[in-house]
């Protein structure tokens with residue numbers, strides 16, 4: 001039982017564990033990133049889809065063992081194009097987990113496709129496959145599994161059901177670069193996968209995303225859609241046309257500057273190191289915090305390995321915001337990240353708390369602890385000490 005009145009707690013006026021705030025995330029930015037950016041700047045090739053963007057795409061394709069990687073300005077855009085490329089009839093339905101970032105649901109909506117929100121497991125926020133078939137109708141065309149926290153969804157079962165009903169699978173792997181499921185890296189587990197390189201992600205180009213697929217037709221279409229509906233991609237590489245390129249479709253401007261591509265290349269060179277350090281921190285948290293009454297860790301899907309994008313703890317919901325405030329008073333910036341979609345104004349007509357008991361339970365019990373490679377040993381120890389102080393306060 002937590003004693004919320006304990007005077008030693010910083011929230012009650014006691015001495016905090018850390019006087020300096022320990023923030024929740026920090027990008028892993030090093031000198032090689034800075035130098036690569038300056039070099040790209042000096043090259044004067046600063047516009048979109050430049051040689052360094054292509055180099056980043058190639059490195060990512062090799063790392064993930066996939067055929068096509070298309071770098072663009074965000075995962076949100078990549079998700080949108082994953083649906084634009086398929087041209088599903090208006091009125092089609094796509095199944096999206098209730099516990100996700102808005103972009104997973106915006107992607108079908110941008111394309112005039114309806115969304116059907118589905119429930120998630122209460123212990124990891126991942127699409128609850130035992131309920132999945134109950135959401136499928138004759139209008140369903142796709143499923144968008146999401147790897148919340150960098151934990152791969154239950155992809156075998158999702159793919160089995162998708163195959164049974166002939167559904168397209170767009171895997172929202174925005175958070176899960178480097179994570180694995182049954183020996184395969186995410187990016188290999190669906191028709192299309194989408195990564196984010198936003199500043200909070202394991203590797204970053206400030207903003208940015210990539211669409212990943214083995215499907216040639218989808219890749220060719222998206223090369224055109226992300227470049228204003230032009231065939232500039234092959235103009236740059238294949239010398240098909242002579243001094244001009246053509247307007248072959250409706251599209252938009254979703255390419256990324258060569259300067260950001262440069263940073264993608266150097267971030268990729270550190271991806272194994274980033275994953276190793278994140279894993280070490282997560283192991284240290286698990287060792288030090290296991291066995292505390294009322295405190296649990298977010299469950300890792302069977303057969304999966306997290307990339308430790310987020311380290312989540314679960315605890316009795318009645319104290320959630322008090323625990324968050326108590327940790328913050330100790331100097332540890334715990335937060336909750338996002339709320340279930342149906343609790344947001346824009347999605348309020350898509351269901352109620354009764355429709356998503358797993359999602360509501362997960363959200364009520366979840367808090368995130370700081371995790372990133374630049375976290376020092378002393379900061380890690382402070383996080384552990386703060387959690388113990390708050391949870392074990394008698």
Ligand SMILES: Cc1ncc(COP(=O)(O)O)c(C=O)c1O
Nearest residue numbers: 074075076101103174196198209
């Ligand atoms: C699950 C998920 N999908 C999509 C996105 C969107 O990523 P981006 O900011 O690159 O558009 C995010 C961002 O945090 C996310 O967490």
